[in-house]
Amino acid sequence: MILALAGGVGGAKLAAGMARALLPDELVIAVNTGDDFEHLGLQVSPDLDTVMYTLAGIANPQTGWGQAGETWSFMQALERLGGPAWFQLGDRDLATHVERTRRLASGESLTAVTRAICERLGVRHAVVPMSDDPVRTVVHTDKGELEFQHYFVRERCEPRVERIDYRHSAAARPSAALSAALANPALRGVVICPSNPYLSIAPILAVPGVREAIGRCARVVAVSPIIAGEAVKGPAAKLMRELGVEPSAVEVARYYRGIARTIVIDRADAALAPAVEALGLHAAIEDTVMRDDADRERLARACVALLDRTGM
Amino acid sequence: MILALAGGVGGAKLAAGMARALLPDELVIAVNTGDDFEHLGLQVSPDLDTVMYTLAGIANPQTGWGQAGETWSFMQALERLGGPAWFQLGDRDLATHVERTRRLASGESLTAVTRAICERLGVRHAVVPMSDDPVRTVVHTDKGELEFQHYFVRERCEPRVERIDYRHSAAARPSAALSAALANPALRGVVICPSNPYLSIAPILAVPGVREAIGRCARVVAVSPIIAGEAVKGPAAKLMRELGVEPSAVEVARYYRGIARTIVIDRADAALAPAVEALGLHAAIEDTVMRDDADRERLARACVALLDRTGM
Numbered sequence: 001m002i003l004a005l006a007g008g009v010g011g012a013k014l015a016a017g018m019a020r021a022l023l024p025d026e027l028v029i030a031v032n033t034g035d036d037f038e039h040l041g042l043q044v045s046p047d048l049d050t051v052m053y054t055l056a057g058i059a060n061p062q063t064g065w066g067q068a069g070e071t072w073s074f075m076q077a078l079e080r081l082g083g084p085a086w087f088q089l090g091d092r093d094l095a096t097h098v099e100r101t102r103r104l105a106s107g108e109s110l111t112a113v114t115r116a117i118c119e120r121l122g123v124r125h126a127v128v129p130m131s132d133d134p135v136r137t138v139v140h141t142d143k144g145e146l147e148f149q150h151y152f153v154r155e156r157c158e159p160r161v162e163r164i165d166y167r168h169s170a171a172a173r174p175s176a177a178l179s180a181a182l183a184n185p186a187l188r189g190v191v192i193c194p195s196n197p198y199l200s201i202a203p204i205l206a207v208p209g210v211r212e213a214i215g216r217c218a219r220v221v222a223v224s225p226i227i228a229g230e231a232v233k234g235p236a237a238k239l240m241r242e243l244g245v246e247p248s249a250v251e252v253a254r255y256y257r258g259i260a261r262t263i264v265i266d267r268a269d270a271a272l273a274p275a276v277e278a279l280g281l282h283a284a285i286e287d288t289v290m291r292d293d294a295d296r297e298r299l300a301r302a303c304v305a306l307l308d309r310t311g312m
Numbered sequence: 313m314i315l316a317l318a319g320g321v322g323g324a325k326l327a328a329g330m331a332r333a334l335l336p337d338e339l340v341i342a343v344n345t346g347d348d349f350e351h352l353g354l355q356v357s358p359d360l361d362t363v364m365y366t367l368a369g370i371a372n373p374q375t376g377w378g379q380a381g382e383t384w385s386f387m388q389a390l391e392r393l394g395g396p397a398w399f400q401l402g403d404r405d406l407a408t409h410v411e412r413t414r415r416l417a418s419g420e421s422l423t424a425v426t427r428a429i430c431e432r433l434g435v436r437h438a439v440v441p442m443s444d445d446p447v448r449t450v451v452h453t454d455k456g457e458l459e460f461q462h463y464f465v466r467e468r469c470e471p472r473v474e475r476i477d478y479r480h481s482a483a484a485r486p487s488a489a490l491s492a493a494l495a496n497p498a499l500r501g502v503v504i505c506p507s508n509p510y511l512s513i514a515p516i517l518a519v520p521g522v523r524e525a526i527g528r529c530a531r532v533v534a535v536s537p538i539i540a541g542e543a544v545k546g547p548a549a550k551l552m553r554e555l556g557v558e559p560s561a562v563e564v565a566r567y568y569r570g571i572a573r574t575i576v577i578d579r580a581d582a583a584l585a586p587a588v589e590a591l592g593l594h595a596a597i598e599d600t601v602m603r604d605d606a607d608r609e610r611l612a613r614a615c616v617a618l619l620d621r622t623g624m
Contacts, residue, residue, distance in 0.1 A: 040410050041353060041417055073383040077407030081432045083414065091403040095389030098352050102395065105353055120393045 003181045004191045007032030007047040007200025009064040011193035012054035017296030024124040028181040033129045034137035034203030037149045042097040056121040067092045086154045111175045128177035130204040136167040157235040161242045169206035182213040189219030189307035196236045219307045222260035224249040228268045250275045262310045315493045316503045319344030319359040319512025321376040323505035324366035329608030336436040340493040345441045346449035346515030349461045354409040368433035379404045398466045423487045440489035442516040448479040469547040473554045481518035494525040501531030501619035508548045509567050531619045534572035536561040540580045562587045574622045
């Protein structure tokens with residue numbers, strides 16, 4: 001059994017590749033919920049949705065969020081009524097939020113709700129939240145403290161980031177499924193997907209016990225989301241610069257030192273391999289840009305093979 | 313100034329006719345909220361919506377609820393997720409419920425929310441809830457006690473009705489706008505629209521003080537929703553039979569005795585005029601079927617003219 005940590009578009013793509021490479025009982029995908037928020041009275045879990053929709057084959061490939069073939073009548077009507085329009089909610093996507101909110105209100109855990117929605121969407125691999133307790137990523141910026149979605153969507157990542165905190169993480173417990181995966185004697189290893197380390201992976205590691213359990217696991221492979229100094233998608237490179245870190249696969253490796261043993265860097269960054277190795281980590285060179293299902297599966301198989309060669 | 317009491321499709325049509333016949337400051341439309349319910353975490357006010365949408369010219373003329381040119385992506389996606397699908401929510405219509413719920417949760421009254429939504433929809437006449445407090449119509453049937461929408465929509469009015477109660481009405485206060493209209497010295501009279509007397513008008517009259525204030529008003533005209541022993545739309549006739557009352561304009565007149573002085577009956581029921589008069593009421597004969605805007609306005613003007621000839 002392999003545990004994948006994921007959040008965001010790159011993470012969802014590799015998770016989908018792993019779901020192509022592994023059987024349902026061979027994979028647990030633990031997803032960041034630090035981005036979750038309440039909007040219009042609805043419980044929105046953007047990273048869970050991106051992973052679920054990507055695995056279900058219904059993700060919108062253009063936007064990186066929401067569903068393909070979406071319609072927008074709700075949003076148009078809401079704008080006419082003067083409702084808050086900064087967070088786009090497609091008509092189909094909205095059903096996920098409404099159904100999640102309804103089930104949570106009836107007392108189900110986020111894990112149970114996610115399982116039920118996955119089942120209905122035909123997702124057979126385990127997609128689990130990092131925690132059933134609320135953790136909220138808060139971005140401290142030159143424009144003040146911003147809830148994650150306010151920073152990410154409303155302010156389009158424009159404010160300069162000074163610091164990030166994962167609010168309520170100290171009180172959160174890992175979800176039972178994540179705990180079980182970490183404690184499973186059959187755990188072959190952990191793959192940290194090419195998600196934003198600070199915004200998607202750090203909240204998972206901030207849940208008490210998770211960082212330690214992964215640190216104890218000999219076989220951990222992390223895929224750098226930074227290629228040639230830039231993120232394929234999203235604000236990772238800008239954010240690293242603002243935090244005083246050079247956006248490079250080497251700095252991603254440094255960030256994951258003590259957690260991962262192997263860092264997968266893109267072929268474009270092959271020249272950085274010695275700098276990664278100098279950190280005491282193994283650098284593996286792969287094509288990490290995932291343009292289609294075949295790319296996803298190839299990178300996933302490479303990560304699985306690396307796990308078996310890592311550690312011990 | 314004229315006060316109209318309305319609920320349901322027939323009531324909304326006449327209210328729309330009155331809005332064509334009167335200036336915005338000459339009309340207050342007080343709407344039944346006994347049908348309101350919480351569904352999927354959303355505050356749904358079906359009668360307010362029917363009146364607002366009808367006045368805004370965006371009502372769906374086929375269904376009698378919801379908006380014209382509606383799309384259904386949300387509902388399809390919700391069904392796929394296994395969510396409750398018995399209450400149809402169109403994508404545009406949903407925006408009304410979400411925005412209402414959001415504003416109510418932020419502390420606005422139903423009156424204020426309704427005013428804001430009307431403004432955005434271009435409805436210039438005052439559409440006001442009968443009360444800002446919750447009143448819930450409960451239908452006691454041979455299948456047990458049913459919340460109104462469960463009876464009306466989920467069970468399609470099929471269970472046999474034994475009794476109806478307007479739960480929480482004793483504790484409800486009329487909305488400030490309804491109270492003000494009833495106390496307004498310039499009140500020219502009250503028009504009871506051709507809505508279901510038991511399901512749409514009775515809840516309004518059940519709000520403490522409303523029945524008495526209308527009873528004190530000399531000029532009250534009620535339009536019978538029963539024509540030739542049948543309702544134009546909805547379960548009024550079936551319901552009257554189940555309650556042991558013959559569905560006829562005469563029984564509608566008997567129901568409104570002590571409240572209305574004039575009962576408008578359809579030309580098809582002209583032969584019933586003497587029976588209505590025998591109740592001590594004035595029977596006025598009009599064409600009450602409203603097929604288009606012209607019909608609505610004509611009937612509205614007739615009601616206004618009758619008000620001025622009624623009472624004293």
